[in-house]
Amino acid sequence: MTAHRLAPYSTLSRFALLALLTSAGAATLRAQTLDTVRIRTTDLGGSVYLLHGAGGNVGVFAGSSAVLLVDDQFAPLADRILAAVGELTDAPVRYVINTHWHPDHVGGNAPMTRIGATLISQAGTARRMATPQYTEFFGRTTPAATNDARPAVTFVDSISIRLDGETITAFHVDSAHTDGDAVVRFARANVVQMGDLYFSAQYPFIDLSSGGTVEGMIRAADMVLALSDPATRIIPGHGPVATRAQLAAYRAMLAGVQDSVARLVAGGANLDTVVAARPAKAFDAAWGNGWMKSDQFIRIVYQDQVRQTSP
Numbered sequence: 001m002t003a004h005r006l007a008p009y010s011t012l013s014r015f016a017l018l019a020l021l022t023s024a025g026a027a028t029l030r031a032q033t034l035d036t037v038r039i040r041t042t043d044l045g046g047s048v049y050l051l052h053g054a055g056g057n058v059g060v061f062a063g064s065s066a067v068l069l070v071d072d073q074f075a076p077l078a079d080r081i082l083a084a085v086g087e088l089t090d091a092p093v094r095y096v097i098n099t100h101w102h103p104d105h106v107g108g109n110a111p112m113t114r115i116g117a118t119l120i121s122q123a124g125t126a127r128r129m130a131t132p133q134y135t136e137f138f139g140r141t142t143p144a145a146t147n148d149a150r151p152a153v154t155f156v157d158s159i160s161i162r163l164d165g166e167t168i169t170a171f172h173v174d175s176a177h178t179d180g181d182a183v184v185r186f187a188r189a190n191v192v193q194m195g196d197l198y199f200s201a202q203y204p205f206i207d208l209s210s211g212g213t214v215e216g217m218i219r220a221a222d223m224v225l226a227l228s229d230p231a232t233r234i235i236p237g238h239g240p241v242a243t244r245a246q247l248a249a250y251r252a253m254l255a256g257v258q259d260s261v262a263r264l265v266a267g268g269a270n271l272d273t274v275v276a277a278r279p280a281k282a283f284d285a286a287w288g289n290g291w292m293k294s295d296q297f298i299r300i301v302y303q304d305q306v307r308q309t310s311p
């Protein structure tokens, strides 16, 4: 893996992704591979912007008096993220909401604390960041976050912040991508940021070992569909900004794959039989070209199904 080969998350190799997401020992690789990352800014209207770099998408509310970020990627990118924000407003970053605990979404937390921002998350996310976390899918342990990287303000169900004429609300969806997920709504701008509850145009990762479930992912999509309209811009955890109709298709894919796997499991099929039956076949053309491969996704859905149905 050489620096010039670095690409956005969606095209990173599985090896680089593993290193970026999970391994403390990969700090050097991380720094090298992030060297050439550029931050791209998309204007979503109403002073809300989407920053693409490496790692999870970053949402920005660029107010006249203060800035609120949703997620902050990796620490080595903090200066570039702040430079991109500086192109939008001279106001300081005052708040950062973390959508969940994964390192590609909270990696810039400590640098944001150092410039005076207040870190906010759902209580489950703050709880996981306080101790080492083993992620079964990657077979790796993420160390506990340092004090300055841990959320200072937590909420259980929701929290609202009024800032420069906008109301930003973070809602909890239980047991979805993890057990500490937040969906963030920018009411006036009509933008919703979903963290990893939504991967646009690709199968999602569901972190079962952090309390995630397929059913929770479907509930999260339903919740956002209910508070959206055709003009709503939806920021996924990874991938391009999407519409309500695209989120509805994602919801249908999740339910369709879950249903097919559930039928096979109910018929007594084991993991190998389920994977061989290709229960996501109808969805692979549209969703199977991202980082998460079809059979990996099936394994996650299978494990979830077995867990939900075993006594």
Ligand SMILES: [Zn+2]
Pocket (backbone or CB within 6 Å): 100, 102, 177, 196
């Ligand atoms: Zn995640």
